[in-house]
């Protein structure tokens with residue numbers, strides 16, 4: 001069975017055609033049926049069925065039906081969720097049960113949504129393929145020999161395989177949009193601060209955002225309207241006046257100006273992907289709006305800036321895993337320093353160690369000015385350049401990734417090759433703007449994603465525009 005739109009799932013529940021229990025059973029059996037794709041790390045069978053029973057009872061007793069009543073979903077394993085371990089796919093957190101829950105999960109649950117499983121990911125969200133998971137690799141729904149993308153590969157593949165109608169993930173440099181592109185689903189990264197990060201394992205705190213995977217814009221919007229908004233537990237959250245609303249505002253298309261990011265159409269773009277992207281852009285043009293090529297020269301520096309700032313923040317955030325307070329601890333240590341050293345050496349995987357080393361290096365007193373400070377300066381330049389372009393254009397457009405999903409193992413021997421996968425996604429995180437990947441077509445039966453970016457805090461407008469695109473060209 002394929003899941004209908006979320007609003008219809010809730011309608012069927014309130015009219016008595018289905019029950020929350022049935023929905024949860026379907027989702028759990030979908031996970032089993034698709035086990036060869038290895039999308040999830042753990043399931044919440046008992047907890048989910050108990051929650052469903054309560055919702056079904058409420059409906060029987062004619063209580064008000066909540067907005068997501070009985071809708072099953074999957075959360076990336078870096079969200080703290082009661083009832084399941086939270087590992088961030090890392091050995092150092094294996095078996096860790098959090099003492100509190102993520103605000104985003106609280107908000108979903110208070111509207112009746114039911115978390116059925118925790119999705120696989122690259123450990124600590126470092127990666128673009130889930131090959132950095134300390135446990136196993138998630139397979140691409142379109143080709144079992146290829147990656148699903150990352151780091152939210154399990155969340156993306158779960159929606160593509162119709163296991164659940166939606167999932168949640170995190171995007172620090174592309175981890176929602178890139179797997180969405182590889183798996184042919186809608187992946188939305190909102191503005192920085194749109195969704196509370198309380199209870200989500202930090203990667204790069206000036207870049208981290210929380211967003212959704214779904215099959216269409218209506219569902220994206222529906223879920224985002226529930227999880228977005230100010231949270232006293234996260235001081236970086238935006239004021240509620242920016243909140244995403246579940247209401248599509250019709251647009252006057254002739255007034256809209258789109259900029260195609262010229263640098264994203266350069267030589268390193270797979271020519272077949274380019275064809276798909278240009279054909280999608282042509283269709284958008286025919287909707288009657290203005291489309292020009294625009295240049296953002298500093299965008300070419302975004303990847304280098306990201307791979308200085310992100311490891312710096314990662315090194316800082318991972319310092320809390322010291323083997324003393326929670327997570328893996330090496331018990332035979334002879335003294336405290338030995339305990340730190342062995343717990344971290346055994347507990348962390350290769351990619352986390354690489355980032356800790358790079359991050360500590362660029363933050364060290366001798367190299368701070370040359371690397372960290374310089375990268376921050378270029379980040380400001382990038383923000384200014386985007387602001388400049390947004391004076392004349394409402395939205396920017398281009399590919400999400402330079403290529404289609406690659407084979408498992410193909411890029412794991414070269415970090416640079418792997419990092420290059422993020423070349424078109426990191427800028428939005430550095431600038432803090434909302435960005436989305438929409439299914440745009442196929443190259444040899446492998447999906448291609450079209451990326452759209454909007455202005456910071458104008459997530460509603462970006463979603464309005466995507467809705468127009470979906471109605472007109474998809």
Ligand code: GLN
Nearest residue numbers: 125126127172173174175
């Ligand atoms: N692929 C990027 C990285 O490895 C982005 C990761 C993310 O967004 N979590 O840093």
